[in-house]
Amino acid sequence: DAMVIQNPRYQVTQFGKPVTLSCSQTLNHNVMYWYQQKSSQAPKLLFHYYDKDFNNEADTPDNFQSRRPNTSFCFLDIRSPGLGDAAMYLCATSRTGRTDTQYFGPGTRLTVL
């Protein structure tokens, strides 16, 4: 049974055209994370929500935003995608944070034309 679900699995957008990626979880976890992963690299944390508290990483560009309307859903908004934003975007959840396992979704592969 899928626990962390990401939609769509593949997303194609045009340069500068806003795009939203979706993540949902059935685990009722408090924390939800968004990572960016480029080819042959480790995942890079963009931001995370602890319940409704948003925590941005210092080096995350302003072009990336996030929303968490409820416990189950979290969205990644890319306001003006550039070619350098083409990557796999991974959503993860954990129960309470620091010493709890993070469970990842299957990812959304973003292509920017």
Added chain:
Amino acid sequence: GESVGLHLPTLSVQEGDNSIINCAYSNSASDYFIWYKQESGKGPQFIIDIRSNMDKRQGQRVTVLLNKTVKHLSLQIAATQPGDSAVYFCAENPLYNQGGKLIFGQGTELSVKP
């Protein structure tokens, strides 16, 4: 800066052999470590974790060893199978990361030859 690194970026093993994937970490404040397996085009999959009050933990066909003295972590896979072919990441979570930010190693690609 502090980082988690792997000694070998690629590892090729024969089916049925045991695999050992190594990871060095530099943050002495880390007390929680995780190994993930990532197959091509998929998200990282949790394999096994270990806390710093342990030096060994076993799962199904996998064992994680933690040596805090030399800041070294390893993942042992017994009787490696073709389905084990993937990139393996170690990750650490330092004490100061209240939000659970994982610091990932660079990844090791495991290739299993039939």
